Amino acid sequence: MPVTDAASFAAASGATQEVIADLSRFLEMLAAGNEVMNLVGPATIPDFWNRHAWDSAQLVPLAPEARIWADLGAGAGFPGLVLATLFKGRDGFHVHLVESMAKRCRFLQQVVDALALPATVHNTRAENLKLPVDIVTARACAPLNRLLGYARPYFQGGAQGLFLKGQDVASELEEATRYWDYEAETVPSESDPRGRIVRVRRLGRARKV
Numbered sequence: 001m002p003v004t005d006a007a008s009f010a011a012a013s014g015a016t017q018e019v020i021a022d023l024s025r026f027l028e029m030l031a032a033g034n035e036v037m038n039l040v041g042p043a044t045i046p047d048f049w050n051r052h053a054w055d056s057a058q059l060v061p062l063a064p065e066a067r068i069w070a071d072l073g074a075g076a077g078f079p080g081l082v083l084a085t086l087f088k089g090r091d092g093f094h095v096h097l098v099e100s101m102a103k104r105c106r107f108l109q110q111v112v113d114a115l116a117l118p119a120t121v122h123n124t125r126a127e128n129l130k131l132p133v134d135i136v137t138a139r140a141c142a143p144l145n146r147l148l149g150y151a152r153p154y155f156q157g158g159a160q161g162l163f164l165k166g167q168d169v170a171s172e173l174e175e176a177t178r179y180w181d182y183e184a185e186t187v188p189s190e191s192d193p194r195g196r197i198v199r200v201r202r203l204g205r206a207r208k209v
Contacts, residue, residue: 073141
């Protein structure tokens with residue numbers, strides 16, 4: 001069943017009424033914030049429940065036991081804020097929102113505070129941190145070869161990666177092999193038939209020949 005609104009999102013994700021209320025408040029804050037800064041494309045806000053909420057929530061079944069996540073280039077909070085909303089109250093669950101732009105960090109912090117989410121906002125570049133996390137994720141952050149560079153400190157700490165990618169994922173994977181020795185697979189996106197989720201289990205530097 002396609003996700004078109006809050007009810008179909010709840011049916012697809014299993015979200016409670018409390019989660020839907022929090023995400024609805026997040027949507028209100030996103031729409032207001034987008035009036036004064038570039039958070040997401042304005043045309044995507046009416047499709048919030050599929051384009052942003054479900055796009056983020058579909059990661060959960062791929063790492064159901066993960067407790068600590070890092071969202072690199074967190075931007076408007078996708079997928080990080082959605083994950084934090086879904087698992088607010090889950091013992092030990094936490095999301096690190098890593099974002100280099102201060103004004104976006106202020107927005108992220110406003111949402112975290114308003115919804116009392118289990119999340120920490122880090123106003124820095126992703127590669128400057130080495131947080132112990134289970135999963136490192138990102139959406140619309142950078143091409144895969146650069147993104148793996150940003151994520152490398154987290155992989156060195158034992159993390160795996162779940163990266164939301166678009167229709168150019170095949171070329172990004174091929175380009176990344178020039179720089180990285182990695183083990184990855186792609187999973188079809190449930191929110192966009194053109195999209196893929198790249199699961200990276202292992203990451204190292206490519207051998208020079």
